Amino acid sequence: SQQGEEDPQALSIQEGENATMNCSYKTSINNLQWYRQNSGRGLVHLILIRSNEREKHSGRLRVTLDTSKKSSSLLITASRAADTASYFCATDAGETSGSRLTFGEGTQLTVNP
Amino acid sequence: NAGVTQTPKFRVLKTGQSMTLLCAQDMNHEYMYWYRQDPGMGLRLIHYSVGEGTTAKGEVPDGYNVSRLKKQNFLLGLESAAPSQTSVYFCASRLAGGPNEQYFGPGTRLTVT
Numbered sequence: 001s002q003q004g005e006e007d008p009q010a011l012s013i014q015e016g017e018n019a020t021m022n023c024s025y026k027t028s029i030n031n032l033q034w035y036r037q038n039s040g041r042g043l044v045h046l047i048l049i050r051s052n053e054r055e056k057h058s059g060r061l062r063v064t065l066d067t068s069k070k071s072s073s074l075l076i077t078a079s080r081a082a083d084t085a086s087y088f089c090a091t092d093a094g095e096t097s098g099s100r101l102t103f104g105e106g107t108q109l110t111v112n113p
Numbered sequence: 114n115a116g117v118t119q120t121p122k123f124r125v126l127k128t129g130q131s132m133t134l135l136c137a138q139d140m141n142h143e144y145m146y147w148y149r150q151d152p153g154m155g156l157r158l159i160h161y162s163v164g165e166g167t168t169a170k171g172e173v174p175d176g177y178n179v180s181r182l183k184k185q186n187f188l189l190g191l192e193s194a195a196p197s198q199t200s201v202y203f204c205a206s207r208l209a210g211g212p213n214e215q216y217f218g219p220g221t222r223l224t225v226t
Contacts, residue, residue, distance in 0.1 A: 031212040040220075042203055042217035042218055043203070045214035048212055048214055050212055088156070092212065095209075095210070098144065098161050098163050098169060099209075099213070100146070100158055100161060100171065101146075102172075103155035104155050105155045106154075
């Protein structure tokens with residue numbers, strides 16, 4: 001079964017608004033990663049947060065991690081039409097598991113111009 | 114650098130036929146992965162490899178075989194294709210050691226009729 005569950009499944013906003021996506025997972029992790037997938041393309045890595053970190057920023061992206069609740073959120077500020085894509089969280093259990101990633105089912109974000 | 118490349122991009126098979134999907138990376142990554150993505154779902158791990166000559170099963174390995182004879186290549190084989198294997202297949206690679214992101218190929222869209 002999938003490790004991560006993402007919420008919402010779909011999100012539609014206007015350009016300039018903020019978009020927040022949530023991810024929950026079930027087992028202990030080494031780190032959690034967020035990926036973006038444009039329609040018909042491969043996944044592109046956005047940001048990684050380690051299990052001992054609580055918040056991380058990269059440009060317009062802000063990710064939080066709460067290991068006690070086994071949850072993470074991705075915030076995209078001042079969204080643009082070009083941010084339209086599917087966003088996936090993925091948990092990494094560490095090197096002893098071959099650094100396998102377990103993906104959530106994704107959030108489809110649509111940013112309307 | 115070309116990054117991660119996949120061959121072919123599209124393929125249609127009849128039930129019972131066999132084929133091999135090729136993944137190549139030029140980043141000298143130790144770890145390589147094969148995933149499948151079905152509509153509305155995240156990626157599920159089929160097989161992975163932590164080094165040349167080694168492979169291991171992922172979440173959904175049945176019906177697939179893999180080989181890693183060279184560090185830069187990871188092959189995924191379907192010996193007797195079934196309609197349930199209709200999917201988009203993604204290859205990924207990453208460096209060993211530390212929390213690192215995976216780099217994805219563009220995908221192979223496979224239809225089994």
